[in-house]
Amino acid sequence: MLGRFREPARAYTDPVGRALVRLHLRPNHLTVLGFGVSVLAASAFVAGQLKSAGLLLIVAGLCDFFDGAVARVSGQVTTFGAFLDSVIDRYSDLVVMLGIVVLFARTPHARGAVVAMAGLMGSMMVSYTKARAESVGVTCTVGLMERPERLICLIAGALLNLLEPALWVLAVLSNLTALQRIAFTRRATRDAALLRGLVLAALLLLPSLTAGQPLVEEPPVAGPPSTESSGPETPAVPPRAVEPPVAGPQGAERPATEPPVPGSPVAEPKEAAPAPATPAGADTSEPERAWAEALAAYQRGEVAPLIREFASEAARESPIGDYVLYMLAEALTRQEDLAGARQAALGIADRWRESRLAPQALLLAATLAARLADDAQAEALLARLVDAYPDATEVPEALYLLAMSAESRGARDLAAKTYRQLQLLDPASGYAEGAADRLAALEVAGLRLPPFTLAERLERVEGLLRGGAPGPAADEADRLVTDARDDAVVYRALRLAGDAARRLGRWEAAARTLERAVPRAPAAARPALQLERAKLLVRSGQRREPLALFAEVAATGSDADAAEALYQRGRLLEDMDRTPEAADVYRLAAARFPGREAAASSLWRLGWLGWLKGDMRSAVERWARLSKPGGNRVYRLAALYWTGRARERLGDRTEAVLRYREILAGAPRTYYGVLASGRAPAAPSSAPEAEDVPASDASVALPAEPREAVAGDPAFARVELLRRLGLVQYAVEELEALTPRAAADPARLYAVSSVFVQEARYHLALRIFRRFLAPLAATGDPALPRAFWEIFYPFAWRAEMTDAATAAGLDPHLVAAIVREESSYYPRAVSRAGARGLMQLMAGTAAPMAQVRGLPFRQGELLDDPAHNLQIGARFLAGLVREFGDTRLAIAAYNAGPKRVRQWWSARKTDDVEAFIEQIPYDETRLYVKRVLFSWDEYRRLYGGL
Structure with missing residues (x-):
């Protein structure tokens, strides 16, 4: 413990x-x-x-x-x-x-x-x-x-x-x-299917023992391995730990954890492919029906039907010929036809070189060659994989097996070189740990190994950071600082050590490390380094030292660094209740650097300083500079809205309404659009302004049926065929690969997202919409089809959500909005802090509530069940609503924790909750509240009448 x-x-x-x-x-x-x-x-x-x-x-x-x-x-x-x-x-x-x-x-x-x-x-x-x-x-x-x-x-x-x-x-x-x-x-x-890698190691090191019967029967799962795996078989090397958790949603500062980016190497846990089934009413050919039946038989353990159907020319020449060949190779392997299986796997590498399966096929072919005692071909195929696909996730495994093969035939020098190459390429992986063990064994056997050079050690530290192992990276960087004599190497090692400490949440340690780096840094880089150091000190809770550092950077840094330093100094003075000094600093930043983002941020804060002391004219003057056409895009909508509010306070209702209508004309489906609509309806003739809506967004025409946008698209036809055969997970992975290539085509992105939703991968659809289609949604274009909005605002587990919300006395649409922002409707989402499930509940919060209700918590497994997660989360949210008496404050407490919101509310400078939201000191919480409130309104708009 x-x-x-x-x-x-x-x-x-x-x-x-x-x-x-x-x-x-x-x-x-x-x-x-x-x-x-x-x-x-x-x-x-x-x-x-x-x-x-x-x-x-x-x-x-x-x-x-x-x-x-x-x-x-x-x-x-x-x-x-x-x-x-x-x-x-x-x-x-x-x-x-x-x-x-x-x-x-x-x-x-x-x-x-x-x-x-x-x-x-x-x-x-x-x-x-x-x-x-x-x-x-x-x-x-x-x-x-x-x-x-x-x-x-x-x-x-x-x-x-x-x-x-x-x-x-x-x-x-x-x-x-x-x-x-x-x-x-x-x-x-x-x-778990464990120890598969040990079997492969035995096959490669002792081929004479494996030329006959296979050591392990392949698992009866149709289709190629998912992209999660490193290949057909992996050494049983334990993975390295990732970053330690930061605080979670029920009590601490943390960035909202979103599901992985489509196409990234880290994605959701893969499920076994469901039994093949053909959707009712689908127009499928006789060969497709035969393939689906063969897949169903294969999952029942019957190999012959799949070999018969997938060996046909029609199957191999189909749009999914690479999948056909891979599954054929698996099936032949299970029938001990290793030569035939190898030929099928090589067919993928030769004909489908751009397929995501090509590296896996080469790895499988190498494995089969080893089992056929053809070590030369096994090594050649592994080398081909490394050369042709250097960025593939299978490369570390291929290097590990190449080194083991070299070691087995007595080429110890080559083996050691390859093990060391692996340690540099992917030092945070289990394969690198296995390589370290083999190198230690080679040293014991008398092989003399030169130490890593300083440049290689720096490369290893960078690799550890990339691999999510900041702890080992920090240790190695500290040793480098001790061992190196060259200032350039020491400086780079200190930067890496500071980065590792920052990722571990050791703010002060990171700042002190950068302090040691400053004297060794190039003169031009020192102000930026001091700025970074000052921000870290602020995060560690310090005040005096960062104030001085911000002033130093403002005097000596580049325009970008000086502007940022002035703004950060102003924020720190404001936090210390030294408001007049903060105002002076903000004015200086706005005057010296009028074109910088920090100047816009300073004007925004100056407006609030005026508002909070009742000087509405000062607030209007500052915000008007941000809200005029062509002004800062980050603050323009907010400045328009709060200029309108300040005008109302001054009794100028006419001008206020004009500001509200300006928001409604350009971005009605935004947080400020919703606020503005409550204060002034849009003018009947309003239309989106060109500057608020990019031309590409304003002219997009999307069909009511999303797939009409990709009719005749070969890549999408391939996805659809996989889906019709019941290979849903592989279809999803193909879609993930399609997403980056469709980035410039909203219609294709819309179609891809619709398939993700159809397969209950709501989080992947939301990631696409948030990244590429949010500006289009903000226009509120009435021509956008309902399917577009239902993808952007899914209402999955609707019955369970409604029951849970009703039992807790909440609006189901509010719970839907919380789920959308917390987990993006991914029921197995787990944050770095350990928050789990649809409503991202921490175990410490959920366990007592589950116990009261007689629910078996099972070390948090209960939270992976959508119905139970919604029940507990809705009860917790309802308790916050009762405590704070305002749903907006309860939403803030759900994200940052009730203790912090109590502190912020007790120290508030305004009773206006809308204005209080703008003063929330945590950027993540402030933005979270706005997103949830806007999503809540969208859910009521879309589903309120149903």
């Missing part, structure tokens, strides 16, 4: 580790020393000297605590070191617990001895269950009583002379932890 604080604790342990390194201590020294102290503690227990034993356990615990820090900061993290540390820890636990058993046996105290034995058994089982889980590829760290907790329990019992009660706690909770891990591992492995 305390393991979750390991990453934050590094800020304190690593400096101690560096001090110990300077004393020439190695990690293994501390490991062995800790064991020796544990033996002394056991002797003290046997002698009945409990307090001495407790103090010795503290020393042993500190040794164990800091050996990892010494390993990290000295670059001595090795596989054997981790193995030795784990083994010595087990010996230490055993000797201490045996000492306690002997103590109670000598007393005599039979009950205490039995409890101590139970604690010993539980301690061993906690470690054993973790090790066994990891052996099958499951990272299992759940439970209440891991080693740190057990050690603390024994120390407290010894020092407080409460050893037997402490043993009871240890015995019960450690055995409970072992049971938790058993249950966790069962769930984690229930649907």
Whole structure:
């Protein structure tokens, strides 16, 4: 349980580790020393000297605590070191617990001895269950009583002379932890196809053993592997951890987590392809019906029908010939026709070179060649994959297998070179970890390996950051700073270390790292670096130092940096309630840099300073500069609306209405358009202004039936054929690949999105609309078909949502809007903070509510169920509405947490909730509230009468 604080604790342990390194201590020294102290503690227990034993356990615990820090900061993290540390820890636990058993046996105290034995058994089982889980590829760290907790329990019992009660706690909770891990591992492995990579490694290293029968039967799933996988078979190497969580929606500052971008390598978890089915009424040919039936038989385990149908020329020449060949290769492999399977896989690589399956097909063909004992062809195909598809996700696996193949035939130098190439290409991957293990083995076998050059080490740090491993990146960058002597290398390493610290949320540490980088930076780059450093210090809660830094950058930086520094200084002064000084800084920014974004932001804040002190004329003067035609596009609509509000305060209703109508003419379907429509209806003759609506958007004509826009499109026909055959997941992946190529064609994007919605991939459709079609939607063009709006504002799980909202006393359309902004209707969405499901609920918020309702929480699995997630989320939202008495404040609290909104509201400078929303200090929360309120209005407009 305390393991979750390991990453934050590094800020304190690593400096101690560096001090110990300077004393020439190695990690293994501390490991062995800790064991020796544990033996002394056991002797003290046997002698009945409990307090001495407790103090010795503290020393042993500190040794164990800091050996990892010494390993990290000295670059001595090795596989054997981790193995030795784990083994010595087990010996230490055993000797201490045996000492306690002997103590109670000598007393005599039979009950205490039995409890101590139970604690010993539980301690061993906690470690054993973790090790066994990891052996099958499951990272299992759940439970209440891991080693740190057990050690603390024994120390407290010894020092407080409460050893037997402490043993009871240890015995019960450690055995409970072992049971938790058993249950966790069962769930984690229930649907997993594990150890496939180990089989492939055996096939490549020992082809003589695999020339006959296959070691593992292929799983009966129709179709090629999804793009999530690294190929047909992957080494069982555990993935590296990603960034630590930041705060979630029910209580902390975090950017709203959206689903992955279509076409990105990280996408939703893939489902098994559903049984092929032909939609009712679809016009399908006789061959298609036969293919669908063959796929259905294949999923039932019958291989022959698929081989018969997909070996036909009609199937291989169809628009999905690459999929046909891949599935044919799989089926032939299951029938032990390895040569035929290899030929089918090579057919994809030769004829369908642009297919997303081509790299996977080469990997499959190489695997089959190895099973046929044709190592030369296997290596040639893997090399072809690496050369022809350098950006493919299969490349790390191909390199790993190439290196293993070279190692198996005795080419150790080539193997080592390839392993090192992999460590540079994708250092955050499991394959890189496997390569490190093989390189260590080669070194033990006597192969001398030169260390990475400084340039290669910098490349590795960049790769770790790209791969989402900021912790290891920070460690490696720190070592580079220590080892390098060239200022240019040190500067680059410090920049990377600062970036890693920022990604870990260590704002002050990142700022201090950049402070060390400034003297080594080129003179022209120093102001920008100081600006970045000042922003990090602000995030860490500091005030005085960043104020000075902002002033320095404003005086010495480029126009862009100086303008941004002035604006940031003004915001900081405003936060410190030094409003007159802030106003002076804003005026200076607007005067010195009138064409910069920071100048527009400064005018926006100057307007608010006037509004909040009741000076409406000043507010109008500032906002009018932003709202005139050709003004700043970021602030123009907001400035128009608030100019109108200020005019109303001045009693000039006519001018106010003109401002509102100007919004309604250009962007009626926006947050400010909705606000303006409540204060002045649009003029009957209003039409969108050219400057507000790009010409390309204003002239788009979309059909009522989205697919009419792609009639005759070969790429879309390919998607439709996959769908008709029931290969829905592969159709979705093809659509994801189509999206970037359709970016300039709104009609195609509209059609692609409609298919995503039809297959319940609402989040992918929303991502397309938000990125490419939002300006078109903002016009509110009456010619836009209803299908367009229903894609942009989906109402999935409508019955469950309505029931949950009604039971909680909420408008279902409000809940629909929250779901749209929280998860984009992706029921398995998980944020970096751990918020889950449609309404992005944190476990700490949802678990007590589930318990009250008698729902089995199952470590958060309940939140993946849409109905239960909606029930709990609606209840939580209803509670916020009751507490704050205003739905707008409740929406802010749903995102930033009720505690923060209470603080903001208690410190408010206006009772006008619309104005308060504009003052929310967190950009993410302020924008979130506006998006939800606007979506709520759209849902009522679209579905209110149904």
